[in-house]
Amino acid sequence: xxxxxxxxxxxxxxxxxxxxxxxxxxxxxxxxxxxxxxxxxxxxxxxxxxxxxxxxxxxxxxxxxxxxxxxxxxxxxxxxxxxxxxxxxxxxxxxxxxxxxxxxxxxxxxxxxxxxxxxxxxxxxxxxxxxxxxxxxxxxxxxxxxxxxxxxxxxxxxxxxxxxxxxxxxxxxxxxxxxxxxxxxxxxxxxxxxxxxxxxxxxxxxxxxxxxxxxxxxxxxxxxxxxxxxxxxxxxxxxxxxxxxxxxxxxxxxxxxxxxxxxxxxxxxxxxxxxxxxxxxxxxxxxxxxxxxxxxxxxxxxxxxxxxxxxxxxxxxxxxxxxxxxxxxxxxxxxxxxxxxxxxxxxxxxxxxxxxxxxxxxxx
Ligand SMILES: *Cc1c(COP(=O)(O)O)cnc(C)c1O
Numbered sequence: 001x002x003x004x005x006x007x008x009x010x011x012x013x014x015x016x017x018x019x020x021x022x023x024x025x026x027x028x029x030x031x032x033x034x035x036x037x038x039x040x041x042x043x044x045x046x047x048x049x050x051x052x053x054x055x056x057x058x059x060x061x062x063x064x065x066x067x068x069x070x071x072x073x074x075x076x077x078x079x080x081x082x083x084x085x086x087x088x089x090x091x092x093x094x095x096x097x098x099x100x101x102x103x104x105x106x107x108x109x110x111x112x113x114x115x116x117x118x119x120x121x122x123x124x125x126x127x128x129x130x131x132x133x134x135x136x137x138x139x140x141x142x143x144x145x146x147x148x149x150x151x152x153x154x155x156x157x158x159x160x161x162x163x164x165x166x167x168x169x170x171x172x173x174x175x176x177x178x179x180x181x182x183x184x185x186x187x188x189x190x191x192x193x194x195x196x197x198x199x200x201x202x203x204x205x206x207x208x209x210x211x212x213x214x215x216x217x218x219x220x221x222x223x224x225x226x227x228x229x230x231x232x233x234x235x236x237x238x239x240x241x242x243x244x245x246x247x248x249x250x251x252x253x254x255x256x257x258x259x260x261x262x263x264x265x266x267x268x269x270x271x272x273x274x275x276x277x278x279x280x281x282x283x284x285x286x287x288x289x290x291x292x293x294x295x296x297x298x299x300x301x302x303x304x305x306x307x308x309x310x311x312x313x314x315x316x317x318x319x320x321x322x323x324x325x326x327x328x329x330x331x332x333x334x335x336x337x338x339x340x341x342x343x344x345x346x347x348x349x350x351x352x353x354x355x356x357x358x359x360x361x362x363x364x
Contacts, residue, residue, distance in 0.1 A: 045229035050274040056267035094223040094236025106131035122160040142170030169303025196305035233261035285345035292355035321361030
C-alpha cells in the first residue's frame with residue numbers, strides 16, 4: 001500500500017476524536033442491560049428531544065425522498081436573532097460550521113490560536129487544513145484572554161473561543177470577551193462557539209450576535225445538539241457578516257442538514273416550555289451533583305454548562321468502576337487532563353445513580 005505514503009502528512013498527524021462511549025458498546029463489552037445504563041458522557045439533553053420537534057419529524061417522514069430545503073430554518077433563525085438570512089450558515093452540527101470557517105481561512109503556512117483545554121474539534125479542523133495550532137496556556141482551566149492575545153502571530157487567521165468551554169465549563173463574562181475582541185486585529189477571524197449559551201443564567205447571558213455589527217471579524221456559532229436535544233439529527237449554525245457567510249456557503253455541501261433535522265430545529269426553536277424545563281432540570285441537577293462531589297471530598301471546576309468536570313486520584317480506575325456499574329462518564333486524557341472526569345447533568349434519578357456509583361468506585 002505504497003500510496004499511503006502520499007497521504008497528506010498533516011492529516012496523518014491528526015489525533016482522532018474520541019466520542020463518549022455509546023450505550024450499545026457498553027452492552028457489548030460488559031453484557032449489561034441497555035435500560036439500566038446511565039449515559040452521562042456527551043452533554044446530551046437528558047429529557048430527549050423537544051415534543052414539538054418530535055411531532056414535526058413524524059410529519060416530515062413522508063417527505064424524505066426529496067432533497068432538503070434550508071429556506072424555512074434559515075429565515076426563522078434570521079428572525080430569531082434579528083439578522084438577515086444572508087448572515088446565517090447552517091451546518092451538520094455546529095462542528096460542521098467550524099470546519100467551514102477553517103476551510104475558508106486556514107491552510108499550510110497559517111495558524112490558529114486556541115486555549116489549552118479548549119474543545120477538541122478546534123485542533124481537528126485546524127490541522128485538517130495544514131494550518132498550525134497555537135495553544136495558549138489556560139488560567140484556572142479557563143480561557144486566558146491575555147495569553148490568547150499574546151499567542152497571536154502574524155500568520156494567525158483564526159482564534160477559536162468556546163464560551164462556556166467544554167470540557168472545563170469555564171466562562172468569560174461579557175466585559176472580558178468584548179475586551180478581547182477589541183484587542184484582536186481584524187485580520188484574525190474570532191469564532192465564538194456558544195454551544196452552551198442557553199444554559200447560562202439570565203445575568204450571565206450576552207447578545208454576542210449583536211456585536212457582529214461592531215466586529216466584522218466575529219463569527220458566532222450555536223447548536224441544536226445541547227439544550228434543544230437534537231444531537232443525533234446534526235443541526236448547528238453560524239451567524240456572521242454577509243461577506244464571511246457567503247464564503248462559508250461556497251465550501252458548504254449543499255444538503256449538509258437533512259430534512260428531519262431542518263424541521264426538528266425549526267420546531268424546537270419555539271418550544272419555550274421544553275427549553276425552560278431543560279434549563280431548570282440542569283440547574284437543579286448541577287446543584288445536586290456539585291453538592292455530592294463536595295460531600296465525597298472531590299474538587300470540581302465550577303461549570304456554566306450542562307456538565308461538570310472533577311478531579312479524582314486515579315481517573316482510569318474510577319472510570320472502569322463506574323462503567324462496571326453501568327454509568328458512562330467522559331475521561332479527559334485526550335484533553336491533557338488525565339486526572340479529571342467529566343459528567344453530564346442528567347435527570348434527577350440519573351444524577352443519584354451517578355453519585356452512588358461514584359461513591360462505591362472511590363471506596364472499592
Ligand atoms: C457539543 C459542542 C458543540 C456542538 O457540536 P455539534 O456539532 O453542534 O453537535 C460545539 N462546541 C462545543 C464546545 C461543544 O461542546
